[in-house]
Amino acid sequence: MEMPILIQGFLKKRMFPAPTIPKMRPLARLENFDYTIVESHFELRKPKLMSPENPRPPNQKDLHIMFYDPDVKGDHGLPHDPFKALVSPRPIGWISTLGSDGVINLAPYSFFNAVSYFPSYVMFSSSGLKDDPMKHSWRNAEETGEFVCNIVSSELADAMNMTAKHVPLSVDEMALAGLTPEPSEKVKAPRVKEAPAHLECEYWKTVELPTNNPKFKHGVIFGHVVGIHINDDIIVDGKVDVTRYNPVARLGYMDYTQVDKVFSMDRPDDLSMGRKMLGDAPYKNKSDT
Numbered sequence: 293m294e295m296p297i298l299i300q301g302f303l304k305k306r307m308f309p310a311p312t313i314p315k316m317r318p319l320a321r322l323e324n325f326d327y328t329i330v331e332s333h334f335e336l337r338k339p340k341l342m343s344p345e346n347p348r349p350p351n352q353k354d355l356h357i358m359f360y361d362p363d364v365k366g367d368h369g370l371p372h373d374p375f376k377a378l379v380s381p382r383p384i385g386w387i388s389t390l391g392s393d394g395v396i397n398l399a400p401y402s403f404f405n406a407v408s409y410f411p412s413y414v415m416f417s418s419s420g421l422k423d424d425p426m427k428h429s430w431r432n433a434e435e436t437g438e439f440v441c442n443i444v445s446s447e448l449a450d451a452m453n454m455t456a457k458h459v460p461l462s463v464d465e466m467a468l469a470g471l472t473p474e475p476s477e478k479v480k481a482p483r484v485k486e487a488p489a490h491l492e493c494e495y496w497k498t499v500e501l502p503t504n505n506p507k508f509k510h511g512v513i514f515g516h517v518v519g520i521h522i523n524d525d526i527i528v529d530g531k532v533d534v535t536r537y538n539p540v541a542r543l544g545y546m547d548y549t550q551v552d553k554v555f556s557m558d559r560p561d562d563l564s565m566g567r568k569m570l571g572d573a574p575y576k577n578k579s580d581t
């Protein structure tokens with residue numbers, strides 16, 4: 293056996309329940325690709341799949357739950373960071389803006405969401421690049437005071453992905469992806485004509501987040517939605533029917549999903565249900581928020 297080497301190998305995370313494992317364990321090389329973990333009390337338990345025949349012991353409820361500190365690089369011990377896969381699916385805001393020189397910019401943001409309703413506000417979050425700490429969408433939104441969120445249908449997935457390409461500010465990304473600019477009603481930034489719906493936004497403010505690396509800036513850009521376009525063909529019985537356009541959402545890694553199944557649930561405290569049961573008013577579903 294060679295001299296032990298101190299490594300915080302990622303394998304340890306997979307083999308042990310995180311809460312019971314000390315941070316550092318000496319790892320010793322045996323030969324070729326074989327290693328051993330050197331420790332006085334040996335607890336190497338292979339994770340067992342739980343089943344009715346092999347139930348989880350009541351005192352080991354956390355046996356297969358890993359814990360890691362997301363501020364410590366690589367602490368998850370997995371080949372890819374799992375954070376974004378856990379917070380999913382995330383809708384994609386396909387942000388169109390105009391540069392101060394009038395060039396159209398278009399880029400997808402999955403740190404995107406609606407954050408309030410009446411008044412309607414949305415946000416997208418830009419994580420800067422080493423050579424360009426403020427991404428173009430952020431810069432343009434601040435400089436011009438407006439942006440548009442285009443909704444991504446499944447048939448636009450490839451075009452959307454194409455517009456994530458890092459190109460100079462002088463490149464029109466709608467043209468790059470073969471899309472058609474359509475004038476907006478209340479803002480100068482154009483919409484993507486092919487998109488099934490659009491939110492015209494007036495820039496409100498940016499909240500800059502603390503950063504783990506001063507070379508990268510993180511800004512959450514908020515906008516007030518001042519106009520909404522919806523293609524008639526996605527409205528069925530007075531409601532937006534997502535199965536007509538299958539919005540694309542981001543999962544983790546390079547994975548996506550599209551919405552093609554919907555189920556409904558009434559709110560437990562929906563007063564209109566009570567009224568319906570008492571018979572003093574017609575049933576009206578008010579679960580809009």
Ligand SMILES: Cc1cc2nc3c(=O)[nH]c(=O)nc-3n(C[C@H](O)[C@H](O)[C@H](O)COP(=O)(O)O)c2cc1C
Nearest residue numbers: 399400401402403417418419427428429456457458
């Ligand atoms: C589906 C998808 C979602 C993305 N989400 C984000 C995001 O939330 N924040 C971010 O900074 N970059 C995100 N990106 C990367 C940007 O789209 C990419 O850096 C783009 O070039 C930025 O363009 P811009 O500089 O014209 O704004 C995403 C890329 C894809 C394909």
